[in-house]
Amino acid sequence: MADAPNNKALHRFAVLTALTTLALIGLGGMVTSKGVGMAVPDWPTTYGQNMFLFPVGQWVGGILYEHSHRLLGSLVGLLTAIMACWFWGRHARGYAKWLGFGWVTLGLGLIGVRTQGAFVALASVSLLVVIFCAFKLRMAKEPIMWWAMLAYSLVLIQGTLGGLRVTQMKDEIGIIHGTIAQLFFLLICVLALVTSRFWKRVSEQDSVEVGGLRKLFLGVSLVILLQLVLGASMRHQHAGLAVPDFPLAYGKVWPKTDAKFIAKINRERMDPREFNEITAGDIHLHMTHRLVACSILGLVIWCCIAARKESKSPLLVKGADLWLGLICVQAILGASTIWSNKSAEIATLHVATGAICLVWGGLLTILAFRVSRVVRSDQPPGVVVNPEDRTNGVDPLLVSVPTF
Amino acid sequence: MKLFTKSLRAVDLVLVSRPLEYGNSQKTKREHMKNWLIAVAVMAAVASPLKAGDVTGKVSLEGDRPAELNLPLDPSCGAAFKKFNPGKKPKTRFYVSEKGGLGDVLVVINGIKGGKAPTKPHVIDQRGCEYLPYVSAAQLGQVIHVLNSDPALHNVHTQPREAGNAEKNLAQLPNGPAIKFDYQKAERFLKFKCDVHPWMYAYVSLVPHQYFAITKADGSFSVKDVPPGEYEIEAVHRKVHTGANYKGVKQKVKVSAAGGKADFTIKLQ
Ligand SMILES: [Cu+2]
Numbered sequence: 001m002a003d004a005p006n007n008k009a010l011h012r013f014a015v016l017t018a019l020t021t022l023a024l025i026g027l028g029g030m031v032t033s034k035g036v037g038m039a040v041p042d043w044p045t046t047y048g049q050n051m052f053l054f055p056v057g058q059w060v061g062g063i064l065y066e067h068s069h070r071l072l073g074s075l076v077g078l079l080t081a082i083m084a085c086w087f088w089g090r091h092a093r094g095y096a097k098w099l100g101f102g103w104v105t106l107g108l109g110l111i112g113v114r115t116q117g118a119f120v121a122l123a124s125v126s127l128l129v130v131i132f133c134a135f136k137l138r139m140a141k142e143p144i145m146w147w148a149m150l151a152y153s154l155v156l157i158q159g160t161l162g163g164l165r166v167t168q169m170k171d172e173i174g175i176i177h178g179t180i181a182q183l184f185f186l187l188i189c190v191l192a193l194v195t196s197r198f199w200k201r202v203s204e205q206d207s208v209e210v211g212g213l214r215k216l217f218l219g220v221s222l223v224i225l226l227q228l229v230l231g232a233s234m235r236h237q238h239a240g241l242a243v244p245d246f247p248l249a250y251g252k253v254w255p256k257t258d259a260k261f262i263a264k265i266n267r268e269r270m271d272p273r274e275f276n277e278i279t280a281g282d283i284h285l286h287m288t289h290r291l292v293a294c295s296i297l298g299l300v301i302w303c304c305i306a307a308r309k310e311s312k313s314p315l316l317v318k319g320a321d322l323w324l325g326l327i328c329v330q331a332i333l334g335a336s337t338i339w340s341n342k343s344a345e346i347a348t349l350h351v352a353t354g355a356i357c358l359v360w361g362g363l364l365t366i367l368a369f370r371v372s373r374v375v376r377s378d379q380p381p382g383v384v385v386n387p388e389d390r391t392n393g394v395d396p397l398l399v400s401v402p403t404f
Numbered sequence: 405m406k407l408f409t410k411s412l413r414a415v416d417l418v419l420v421s422r423p424l425e426y427g428n429s430q431k432t433k434r435e436h437m438k439n440w441l442i443a444v445a446v447m448a449a450v451a452s453p454l455k456a457g458d459v460t461g462k463v464s465l466e467g468d469r470p471a472e473l474n475l476p477l478d479p480s481c482g483a484a485f486k487k488f489n490p491g492k493k494p495k496t497r498f499y500v501s502e503k504g505g506l507g508d509v510l511v512v513i514n515g516i517k518g519g520k521a522p523t524k525p526h527v528i529d530q531r532g533c534e535y536l537p538y539v540s541a542a543q544l545g546q547v548i549h550v551l552n553s554d555p556a557l558h559n560v561h562t563q564p565r566e567a568g569n570a571e572k573n574l575a576q577l578p579n580g581p582a583i584k585f586d587y588q589k590a591e592r593f594l595k596f597k598c599d600v601h602p603w604m605y606a607y608v609s610l611v612p613h614q615y616f617a618i619t620k621a622d623g624s625f626s627v628k629d630v631p632p633g634e635y636e637i638e639a640v641h642r643k644v645h646t647g648a649n650y651k652g653v654k655q656k657v658k659v660s661a662a663g664g665k666a667d668f669t670i671k672l673q
Contacts, residue, residue: 036600038599040559041561041573058557060478060557262647266647270472272473273603
């Protein structure tokens, strides 16, 4: 596809949206780390006032985090709306174009209504739009615009879930909210990647063999996603550290979880935050998170070895090495979260780095597809090969991205 | 009716020690009225637990209690705390203890019925970004009023465990009106918290009758007006007896018109 003159600007805008999303994840992580998710009891209002007019003087204590998280969320929503229109305007044709613009405008307009009912209705329609977009992705000539529209619909759902988590007082919604945040971040990063010059350059590289790398990267990324869900579940128990020591657990390789022991640790735990009591389930969850962390470390080391063995692509080798670096940082942050008795700042860094690890894995996976496509097709760059050949039994949604 | 008049006459005889001629004069009529009222009062007194006694005692703490931790107050809360508690440091209140006693222990008589219905609300206040009292108890049916004496904004967030008691989260502006909670299920140490200030907590136990007390810092308590009988009495501490239903230490207590005595020892290992 020819480079449109505003391609660079769109790429920069996507990068800006991605960075703002990362900041939003950090701030959202801070809200849960500080245990202040309920500091503003109402939504979409803030202490009965319009969110955007809530006086700065009252941004104190937990309200500071929760309220600024809501404001930054609105900003990400707005950026995503602009980005979706941008992609849409470039690629959509005919009535579809106006339908898309109409949807974005309707969404923004309904947000202006600022009642819970309007948001829930909007999120319900958004869910249908997400499904429709996912459906269109499979066959559309320009899947990128559907990805962008999917991102916009997802951000509407995400905002509504964040609000419902507060008004319905359900930690389960918090876990879903945290998980969708990671996937949304990945999606925005994919949009930023495929609009980059780098993305074009990659397809023009010399042929490389990737072997089973694509499936390996995809699989490991999915394990990281699982790990992020586990992490979100741990955080939303509001029980603090279920296991306070590392590398051992209560001085053992595997801790006891009988009722007497649980009663003892709850009795002895002193913390001004007065967390919820630790349960046996919390300890199991915590230990599972550690085990999965170990396996991710092993898997990413394997990715580094496999990248060297199975492909001659310096790009994938370098990407896998950096991934391993990120995972190591993440492991140290995880341990530090324990050693610092779950300091809010370190726990939040752990969340944000987790998101980056997932995104890196996701981007590396689609890069592996991109590189391999060029090789396997054995054709001039930019030419789309037979889709069945490309997919190689792996989710075609991911593969369809590179056709931009 | 005849019997009733007869008994009244008898009461008259006892109380005034002279027979009465009914309706003979205004004076005797008034006299009779007075005696009748006294009789009713006496009968009411016999029926009511006036002879009930107070169960008193002390909850002693055995073992070393861990040091309390500093509360991470923010500047505005720090100023409010100083105003309400001059010279005091904001600390956690896990193990309140003086003279070997253990404070904030719920002492409750189990399996007892009857007693008065509550008339007054149970009040807890937010002062200096702290809940006061930290641990308290209310009789089921007593409406819990949460006040805000602070110049700061709080949210009052309850976290009941008992099914049927609903979680609530409500905003409370500085010096705003009381927020009222009307919980219908008995529950021990129902948590009230503020998410604006994540160190602010209060625990209110909802007891299905009036026979309970919370120990003072020296561990002393007095369960008032317990009808004579033999009961099981339980002492529960929120932190020591943590777990599903907060099971405390129990013993038997005999209550007579003169009251009863029950001392507890709670061990910290
Ligand atoms: Cu508060």
